[in-house]
Amino acid sequence: MSLKYLLSPWIKNVPNKNIFNLNIDSRTLIKGSLFIAVSGIKNDGRNFIFEAIYKKAVAILCETKKKENHGKYKYINQVPIIYFFRLSENISMIAGRFYKQPGKKIKIIGITGTNGKTTVTHLINQWSEILGNKIATIGTLGNGVYKSLIPTKNTTPDAIYIQSFLHMVLEKKIKLVTMEVSSHGLVQNRVKGVPFYIAIFTNLSQDHLDYHENMQKYESAKWLLFSNHIVKKIVLNANDKYGKIWLKKLLNYYTIAVTIKDEKQRKYSKKWLNATHIKYYENLINITFESSWGGGNLSSCLMGKFNVINLLLSLACLLELGHNISNLTNTSHQIKPINGRMQTFIVNKKPIFIIDYAHTPDALKQALTAIRLHYNQNYIWCIFGCGGERDKKKRPLMGAIAEKIADKVIITNDNPRNEKKVNIVNDILSGCQKKQNILTILDRKKAISYAFYQAKYDHIIFIAGKGHEETQIIQNKYINYSDKKMVLNLLEKKYDFSVLKKNS
Known part of the structure; x- marks a missing residue:
């Protein structure tokens, strides 16, 4: 892709170079790349510009804090250094453009919350596979086509990786992706350019205060997915105290309230799913539910009330994706515990x-x-x-x-x-x-x-x-x-x- 075309939505006058790759890590940079130099949590990419030039980067996008410098550029060893105001906020969109907007051609499910992200993600993955659908996933247990996951260090990878992953998924003709969305990933704009078909909220409780400082900032980070990102439909745990608040704030959006014995929340939502009766055995849960799609029973070997919510959130998501309610209830017993989760x-x-x-x-x-x-x-x-x-x-x-x-x-x-x-x-x-x-x-x-x-x-x-x-x-x-x-x-x-x- 030409650099001029790539950056045209943001900068009009740039050198016309051909770009073969995007990179934010100089250690893995290859010849022909556009090196994106931004200030990170631990390292400042702008300190590695000369290393990128030495490794034959075609051009360098450099973050600037001065709005008046946006779009200006200079050359070092014939490599253009282009200044970009608020670059870190736009990497996801730049990468999306480079990879030809793969997210627009597939359905992406984003799952956020303090606990339950991994479980809900892999419940959706398992259930989809049981029903005969191929699915790819990004999250704590690894990234890739489900059942062939590559280990990862971060729950939510960097913005360039995510868009390249979606591009890979599309090439494999897979039309559904689940993605765990962390609070760090949201604050750092890693999924800003990802169009989510469904966004799911599991719950919110104390965690990561070494990074977010207090619960108010932590809540604000999670809220970004529903307030500041591209989301078509929202599935909320309306038993959670933050879920209750957010459901009312999202009154004019397409929301699905998921609850246990709490019918009153349905009035704030477009659709709803409510567990009316639950029985717990040593290695089994039986759930009777009512919903906008009809009623039914789930039987699962998962444990605990929190896994009842996780199952219901996954069920609501799959129902909204168009799966038949009887197919889902008839296959719920086939779901196995998630790796390392109860x-x-x-x-x-x-x-x-x-x-x-x-x-x-x-x-x-x-x-x-x-x-x-x-x-x-x-x-x-x-x-x-x-x-x-x-x-x-x-x-x-x-x-x-x-x-x-x-x-x-x-x-x-x-x-x-x-x-x-x-x-x-x-x-x-x-x-x-x-x-x-x-x-x-x-x-x-x-x-x-x-x-x-x-x-x-x-x-x-x-x-x-x-x-x-x-x-x-x-x-x-x-x-x-x-x-x-x-x-x-x-x-x-x-x-x-x-x-x-x-x-x-």
Whole structure:
């Protein structure tokens, strides 16, 4: 694509060079690229302009804070350096133009919220596949065509990657994409140029305050998806307190309210879906619901009230995509637990393990409450830690929650990074009333092993915080570690852990 054509919506007078690629990272830059130099969280791309020139970049777009410099350019070694005001806000649109607006030719589902993004994303993925539809996905568990995912570091990748991914999906003739949309991704405009067919809100509770500073700014970040982005239809968890507020604010938009036993919210929405009756068993949920599409029953091996909401949000999305209600209800029992999300490992005459990614106060509370709901009389062990160099305010809250709901608590390492492990532990303990009853075993393997050998066969050992992750970050080192592999080794029985097995 010619540089002149690419930038014509924003700048009229630029050199007419041919661009073969877009890049914001000088380390991966290839010959013929347009290097986009913006100021990031950790590094300033403008410091790498000379490296980009050395690597044969065709041209460089350079962010400027001065509006009067917008569109001006100069040459360094015959490479044009073009100044662009508010460049970081426009990368998504520039990349969309470069890749010929792939988002306009497919349906994109964006999922945001503190907890449940990954679960809802992969429920939609699984259900779509069960019903015979190909789907691609971007999110925490990886990016790619569903079931062939490539691991990723960020929940929501950079703006150029997203548009190139959508272009790849279109070339593979896939017409549906699910995407987890993080608060960081929204604030940093990574999906600004992505046209969402449906945007889904799961819930909002304390997290990422090391980045957003307070809940008001965190809420504002999430609200951006519904207020400041291209969205055709919105599915909201109207049981969540923020969901209730947003539903009323979005009165004139195409909204779908998803609730549990809360019919009054339907008056604020275009369509609605409400669970009227729920029964919880050890490894099963039965849900009776009513909706704008009709009534029905869902049966699922997922656990907890929060997964009822996750199922209903996914159901509403798929109904709005045009799937038949009976096809969805008849196939709900085929859905398997999501990787690292309330995954249950059951082997006869051994403790029951449950692994979850819960790393926020609300997620920990919901997960432990779910276990109490399904296993009312069982003794519960809770093993968890908190990430280093992240939101410190949530640590005592999580300590208080674990102590209140679980019978036995072991505090261990999560990803301490470069923070002193003892400081993280002390922060967690500061929220606990009976510190003498709480064990601290910093080595995560030893903590899990201790619980396993001390627990009785009908005890529940809940391991929170890392879920699907296969590394542990200690100082600057990424160490190979997996809660799931640890559990399977202890149980000495390797089986398909994505399938729940009833205790025989």
